[in-house]
Amino acid sequence: MSGEQSTALVWFRRDLRLHDNPTLAAAATADHLLPVYCFDPREFGPRPYGGPDSFEYEKTGPHRARFLRESVADLRESLRERDSALVVRHGRPEELLPDIADAAGASAVYCQTLPVPEERAVEASVESALADRGVELRTRWTHTLHHRDDLPTPVAEIADTFTPFKDRLEATSRVREPISTPELPPAPTPDSSVSSGSSDSSDWGAKEVPDADTLGVSAVEAPTAEDDRAALDFRGGESAGLARLDAYVWERDRLREYRETRNGLLGPDYSSKFSAWLNLGCLSPRRVHAEVERYEAERVENDSTYWLVFELRWRDFFQFQVTKHGAQLFRPEGIREREVEWSVDSGAFERWAAGQTGIPFVDAAMRELAATGYQSNRARQNAASFLANDLRIDWRRGAARFETLLVDYDPASNYGNWAYVAGVGNDARDRSFDVLWQAHRYDPDAEYVRTWCPELADVPVEKVHQPWTMTAAEEAEYGVELGADYPEPMVDPEIYEGPED
Numbered sequence: 001m002s003g004e005q006s007t008a009l010v011w012f013r014r015d016l017r018l019h020d021n022p023t024l025a026a027a028a029t030a031d032h033l034l035p036v037y038c039f040d041p042r043e044f045g046p047r048p049y050g051g052p053d054s055f056e057y058e059k060t061g062p063h064r065a066r067f068l069r070e071s072v073a074d075l076r077e078s079l080r081e082r083d084s085a086l087v088v089r090h091g092r093p094e095e096l097l098p099d100i101a102d103a104a105g106a107s108a109v110y111c112q113t114l115p116v117p118e119e120r121a122v123e124a125s126v127e128s129a130l131a132d133r134g135v136e137l138r139t140r141w142t143h144t145l146h147h148r149d150d151l152p153t154p155v156a157e158i159a160d161t162f163t164p165f166k167d168r169l170e171a172t173s174r175v176r177e178p179i180s181t182p183e184l185p186p187a188p189t190p191d192s193s194v195s196s197g198s199s200d201s202s203d204w205g206a207k208e209v210p211d212a213d214t215l216g217v218s219a220v221e222a223p224t225a226e227d228d229r230a231a232l233d234f235r236g237g238e239s240a241g242l243a244r245l246d247a248y249v250w251e252r253d254r255l256r257e258y259r260e261t262r263n264g265l266l267g268p269d270y271s272s273k274f275s276a277w278l279n280l281g282c283l284s285p286r287r288v289h290a291e292v293e294r295y296e297a298e299r300v301e302n303d304s305t306y307w308l309v310f311e312l313r314w315r316d317f318f319q320f321q322v323t324k325h326g327a328q329l330f331r332p333e334g335i336r337e338r339e340v341e342w343s344v345d346s347g348a349f350e351r352w353a354a355g356q357t358g359i360p361f362v363d364a365a366m367r368e369l370a371a372t373g374y375q376s377n378r379a380r381q382n383a384a385s386f387l388a389n390d391l392r393i394d395w396r397r398g399a400a401r402f403e404t405l406l407v408d409y410d411p412a413s414n415y416g417n418w419a420y421v422a423g424v425g426n427d428a429r430d431r432s433f434d435v436l437w438q439a440h441r442y443d444p445d446a447e448y449v450r451t452w453c454p455e456l457a458d459v460p461v462e463k464v465h466q467p468w469t470m471t472a473a474e475e476a477e478y479g480v481e482l483g484a485d486y487p488e489p490m491v492d493p494e495i496y497e498g499p500e501d
């Protein structure tokens, strides 16, 4: 259709940004460029978690579905501002992309390659469907801080524990500089004789971003309104991600104390809250790194500035672990192939999920997750440890629950951290938490528990983390009847040592 001129498609996946996007930059060397995003139906609705002890769960809940829709809308707007367009479709990419490539007269499709087996399978199907039409799929590795090619060893040989992995990385691998946003070539003129699935072939970007109903996102758990207790108002998209980076690092100057505050539980600034934007690629980890380096040069270089990058290396660690171990990371026995008799007690699981365990610190965490889609790292560790180590329930059920609800869900980070806490992951040590000790240590004034368990609001601080120690007279005095207003603990609290005297 365009004579000697070259035409490329860029298929956006979890790289919903224009800044530091090597896939986009490579695609933009063509004479014509058509950006595409596909809402893949396999990412939504109920589905079975495979294997003999299969259970059903919802893949994407309301929080992340909203965040994703906002991110795609923001990308479309940014592309429009650059006289480009985003073709938005609802369907399987391997079915849609070959037709769109035909209609555009494209000879190549560029995309981000991802490490998780399911995502790799989609990529393989797309590659073969495109090859049938003589179109080439060209991929780029862009999800991590360190490029795969810059690891000290081939991925198959990386260490399975974090410290040696990180030490070698720090000693030998440099983080590449972010790249600039390219000039975007114009969109091709559609070939109307070929079906592209577009209702209006003269305007590639005409279709709206599908709503939650169309995507099949269950409304059951959708919060009715914004919860003003939420740690942050997580708005999807590159614009909001870059604004958060600027606010956290520069405007609010919080990076300076990150190491001291990162175990916090309430409010926007105890940690960066970058995760949701990083995981959909609205924010590039290399951009965050570059901003930390600039901060170090212009304001202060200290343990906190080091520690934020240290945490980004944890993120990389799990991305490379899933690259190395593939589906084994998602099995009950994990990469350590540790046989554990996991319980499948659905009643107990539902109590945990509903924040009704009778252990206030755990309940606060699970209620926050359901209401807002976010939890601090400290809350995640305790909620996960309670399910996997104290209830001994199949850790993958807990991980799947997080998968539904987390606004910042990432398969490698989520299942990797869960396996780690459950003792089947990357560390041989017992990772079980004394959740009562943790509650006293990290929520000493019980502000977190009182925020999310309002029925305990009047219980004094000495009792609120262990309401089962209240006498009947105290229950009456503080207006909470155990077993009626707030549950009895579902585990024997004697298993915890609790606070130090």
Ligand SMILES: Cc1cc2nc3c(=O)[nH]c(=O)nc-3n(C[C@H](O)[C@H](O)[C@H](O)COP(=O)(O)OP(=O)(O)OC[C@H]3O[C@@H](n4cnc5c(N)ncnc54)[C@H](O)[C@@H]3O)c2cc1C
Pocket (backbone or CB within 6 Å): 262, 271, 272, 273, 274, 275, 276, 278, 279, 308, 311, 312, 314, 315, 316, 318, 375, 376, 377, 378, 380, 381, 384, 402, 406, 408, 409, 410, 411, 413, 414, 415, 417, 418, 421
């Ligand atoms: C059971 C469990 C499940 C988790 N599931 C996820 C998940 O699905 N997605 C996710 O991004 N993180 C997950 N984490 C890791 C961590 O809790 C979150 O990354 C962090 O709380 C996000 O908040 P933040 O951006 O303010 O983090 P910050 O403390 O500001 O850290 C900066 C960044 O470093 C990365 N990071 C920090 N800690 C970890 C870690 N332990 N593992 C991997 N990356 C890390 C994140 O990208 C984060 O945005 C999980 C942790 C646990 C214990």
